Amino acid sequence: MTETIGVNGNAARRSHGFGIVGAGVISSIHADAIASIPNAALVAVTDIEPERAKALAASHDCAAEPDLDALLARDDIDVVSVCVPSGIHAEVGIRAAAAGKHLVVEKPIDVTLEAADRLISAARTAGVIMTVISQHRFDQGLLELRDLLDAGQLGRLVLGEASTKWYRSQGYYDSAAWRGTWALDGGSLMNQGIHYLDLLLWCMGPVAEVTALFSTQTHQIEVEDAALAVLRFRSGAVGTLVASTAIFPGFAQRLEVSGTGGSVVIEDGEMIRCELSADSAEPGLRGSLNARSSEPSAAAATPAGLAFASHAAQISDLLDAIDDGRAPAVTGDDGRAAVQIVCAVYQSAREARTVRLPEAPHVRVN
């Protein structure tokens, strides 16, 4: 699409046409997010189950294409949201990139580093821009924490902890054949815990070594429903990671970051505590503090309990990145970095040893 429109009185922005591949649970969040962005429009959806594509198209007033090739052939689509099962993100994303489409890839980028690398390389070769969904980076509390970190107000970081203690029923895993498999999903860390793992990496920086264990305790699935790890960051700081789908009834996702200058606690995207040594006269009185209700987000208990605002913020950022010729806030390399730690956790747990991450940082490619 080449039409330009004004947004909030700012310079005119190009208008972008979207296609969604995969019309399951997360697709309506993408459709609602796209509908909320002034310079975006949902043009068409597709799914290997045609009835799902037709239902999504009907509810969002767009076309249902019979297959991926038909969707990719449309020249009124320049951005594709990849909302298929995790283990085929690269396969679908590579075909979309080869067709010249920019990419919004759901998390995780894929379930292996090899697949992640193929997708990152395909996007680079095609000259398209890719973002991997990590919508919680755009939650208010994370934006406030990022500002504190960028201003150096937490000092030298000491300890970072990310925890996702959620509940998923056996019915959730039985609802689709790909769920709970190593090849297409991964377990509670690859699927659910990766959100706050990405936030932990975003705040604490790269990881040097991982020591982990996992178990499958309450579900009939091949993957883990509880994963725990201790981390040493390259900076010398240390950390912990917990992800489970076996914790009834499901609690708020939690991130704690402590440095020599103070500590911040995030729950479900809100900063619930901030103690800065520079503010010691008024401990706890910064940011959106102590304001949250005691109820965790609905996503703690069901995957359908998500709001779309943070997806909209991330997709909007991708459109600005396309228009301005810059990298998006969350890159393919960021998605790869999170999967690299998940794979290291799984390797450490399987081999009952500490796994050291490669020294050389992955080269940024978009």
Ligand SMILES: NC(=O)c1ccc[n+]([C@@H]2O[C@H](COP(=O)([O-])OP(=O)(O)OC[C@H]3O[C@@H](n4cnc5c(N)ncnc54)[C@H](O)[C@@H]3O)[C@@H](O)[C@H]2O)c1
């Ligand atoms: N960001 C988030 O908070 C969030 C939340 C839920 C799911 N997700 C991610 O979204 C992805 C999809 O999850 P879901 O819960 O929507 O799954 P789902 O099973 O509900 O939907 C996946 C859809 O993809 C379709 N599909 C499968 N193979 C396809 C192909 N080759 N071409 C076209 N369509 C195909 C299926 O028929 C299905 O309708 C996963 O990677 C998951 O991790 C992200």
